[in-house]
Amino acid sequence: AQSVTQLGSHVSVSEGALVLLRCNYSSSVPPYLFWYVQYPNQGLQLLLKYTSAATLVKGINGFEAEFKKSETSFHLTKPSAHMSDAAEYFCAVSSSGGYQKVTFGIGTKLQVIP
Amino acid sequence: DSGVTQTPKHLITATGQRVTLRCSPRSGDLSVYWYQQSLDQGLQFLIQYYNGEERAKGNILERFSAQQFPDLHSELNLSSLELGDSALYFCASSVGRMNTGELFFGEGSRLTVL
Numbered sequence: 134a135q136s137v138t139q140l141g142s143h144v145s146v147s148e149g150a151l152v153l154l155r156c157n158y159s160s161s162v163p164p165y166l167f168w169y170v171q172y173p174n175q176g177l178q179l180l181l182k183y184t185s186a187a188t189l190v191k192g193i194n195g196f197e198a199e200f201k202k203s204e205t206s207f208h209l210t211k212p213s214a215h216m217s218d219a220a221e222y223f224c225a226v227s228s229s230g231g232y233q234k235v236t237f238g239i240g241t242k243l244q245v246i247p
Numbered sequence: 248d249s250g251v252t253q254t255p256k257h258l259i260t261a262t263g264q265r266v267t268l269r270c271s272p273r274s275g276d277l278s279v280y281w282y283q284q285s286l287d288q289g290l291q292f293l294i295q296y297y298n299g300e301e302r303a304k305g306n307i308l309e310r311f312s313a314q315q316f317p318d319l320h321s322e323l324n325l326s327s328l329e330l331g332d333s334a335l336y337f338c339a340s341s342v343g344r345m346n347t348g349e350l351f352f353g354e355g356s357r358l359t360v361l
Contacts, residue, residue: 235292
């Protein structure tokens with residue numbers, strides 16, 4: 134079984150401040166982990182992914198996430214928030230091998246305050 | 248452009264009616280996933296198909312059914328519609344077996360039930 138917990142359904146940051154979106158996972162096998170972003174009225178698009186290579190993963194738009202096995206976490210960060218970062222962010226987990234059931238978290242809406 | 252095509256983009260219908268949503272996956276992708284996104288329940292996994300066969304089932308109502316055809320496109324059928332079925336329905340695709348599980352999402356079909 135696998136699951137994802139995103140802490141905080143809404144996060145507000147000031148423009149230029151650090152963005153930190155939290156994600157903890159549970160998986161009985163080595164996981165693949167993802168962050169997706171959804172802008173208003175659009176589908177989800179991949180921001181970054183962890184697939185058992187480097188534990189620090191860099192994605193698009195200056196975002197990065199660090200896989201910490203001991204903490205079962207995969208938090209998303211960006212050093213300096215931009216107004217265009219306002220969106221909903223979803224953490225997801227899939228199990229390696231097989232037919233890849235993908236489980237999403239509830240999502241975190243990021244508000245960027247000017 | 249993710250390469251996943253969903254039609255129709257918008258659909259307005261009445262309670263009790265039946266609708267069909269269509270999804271064409273990315274070229275070469277064998278797995279198709281259906282998700283329902285609503286304001287109160289977030290992103291809910293409905294069902295997954297791999298190369299024409301059902302592989303995983305989520306929170307899909309008995310009034311809903313889906314299939315994946317030999318050409319790999321998929322249809323989601325929603326019947327006896329209720330007001331609560333109003334939502335954004337996403338299709339996603341992936342290569343499938345022995346893949347990292349990265350999903351490519353369409354732009355969704357927005358269903359409004361009046």
